[in-house]
Amino acid sequence: MEVGYDYLSGEGEGLSYISTLDTAQRQMSNSGDVSQAPVDYLFKVDNPLVVPVNKKVRVITTANDVIHSFMVPAFGVKQDAIPGFVRDTWFRAEKTGDYYGQCAELCGKEHAYMPIHVKVLSAEDYSKWVAEEKKKSEAKKDDPNKVWVLTDLVARGEKVYAANCAACHQANGKGAGPIKALDGSPVVLGPTADMMHTVLEGRANGAMPAWKQLSDTDLAAVVTYTKNHWSNKTGTLVQPAQFVAARGGKFPEGGGAPAPAAAAPAADSASAAPAPAAVPASADVTAQANGPFQIFFETGKSELGPEAQAEAKRAADFWNAHKDGKIALSGFVDSTGSADANAELAKKRAQAVAKVLTDNGVAADRIELRKPETVTAGVGDDRQARRVDVLAAQ
Numbered sequence: 001m002e003v004g005y006d007y008l009s010g011e012g013e014g015l016s017y018i019s020t021l022d023t024a025q026r027q028m029s030n031s032g033d034v035s036q037a038p039v040d041y042l043f044k045v046d047n048p049l050v051v052p053v054n055k056k057v058r059v060i061t062t063a064n065d066v067i068h069s070f071m072v073p074a075f076g077v078k079q080d081a082i083p084g085f086v087r088d089t090w091f092r093a094e095k096t097g098d099y100y101g102q103c104a105e106l107c108g109k110e111h112a113y114m115p116i117h118v119k120v121l122s123a124e125d126y127s128k129w130v131a132e133e134k135k136k137s138e139a140k141k142d143d144p145n146k147v148w149v150l151t152d153l154v155a156r157g158e159k160v161y162a163a164n165c166a167a168c169h170q171a172n173g174k175g176a177g178p179i180k181a182l183d184g185s186p187v188v189l190g191p192t193a194d195m196m197h198t199v200l201e202g203r204a205n206g207a208m209p210a211w212k213q214l215s216d217t218d219l220a221a222v223v224t225y226t227k228n229h230w231s232n233k234t235g236t237l238v239q240p241a242q243f244v245a246a247r248g249g250k251f252p253e254g255g256g257a258p259a260p261a262a263a264a265p266a267a268d269s270a271s272a273a274p275a276p277a278a279v280p281a282s283a284d285v286t287a288q289a290n291g292p293f294q295i296f297f298e299t300g301k302s303e304l305g306p307e308a309q310a311e312a313k314r315a316a317d318f319w320n321a322h323k324d325g326k327i328a329l330s331g332f333v334d335s336t337g338s339a340d341a342n343a344e345l346a347k348k349r350a351q352a353v354a355k356v357l358t359d360n361g362v363a364a365d366r367i368e369l370r371k372p373e374t375v376t377a378g379v380g381d382d383r384q385a386r387r388v389d390v391l392a393a394q
């Protein structure tokens, strides 16, 4: 069972996260073999409640299912959390460190899995933590105008699918009983507009519910994922901006035939708008021969290997053939290690790619270096976190 924390005021105002029992400990409990149980067994969480030392912390409790109780013995607090009501209590931690508690109201079969871990930090460390968290939540906010590449959008869509669609359509996309299969589905393989209508408005009198409450990025991701997963290999990419337009009533027109994948891009798709510049709301964007070009690097290196050189050269050729428009270079890094060092590395890599472009005749003033983006876990191939994308600038 999860415990959610919202910071309603003070320095951390606006922060909000969920704290859950450590997965390994949960599995250990499920297995029944606790002979190797660690000292913090059933107390370890992914995200502890972080508070500053020597500050009065007011806690307001509520619940969304049954009655729970927020209890931390070291602080002398215990307050019920009741659906539809708010209760409050307060504490002031006098020493930094880790303190533990648990839900103290028998709340169901998950009662034993509601640990409370309070991390008390010095004022200085607390400020640092708040700043770091705010940065993270800022990064998570999606820009609906961001132009995605296929691999990233599919990776994102996989998570959206698992969280929202798999319960009915199944992880294997085969559906079950009256639930339609998505693998090989004529709707999924058909015109993009059809599928966008389906996820925004639902289908079959609500048997397939509307999913308009999802963000434009999540919708674009999940549609792109289903159009490119299982045996569905359309190569079709739907950008978040297309969902922005769709909510305003503008759906992509026609286009029954999905764009061909990698092998043989239709002549017009290679010569149409330079890659996904301003995302045309009326056409699918294919992420193939016309870019974005992805240039991969070895871990820790900012020099281009032979394969990377070749891809950068292809990008230069493409952009030389398209004399209009600016080109954005966007570096990606993973979230491990020093953020500064990662940013520096991403910058060096983008500069190295820029050099190949200019060496091959692309005017330097067309090139714009973007701030590095972080690729976190779940993307699959970790080389996604060491790459530079060459794409049309907005």
Ligand SMILES: [Cu+2]
Pocket (backbone or CB within 6 Å): 001, 067, 068, 069, 103, 104, 105, 106, 107, 111, 114
């Ligand atoms: Cu509980």
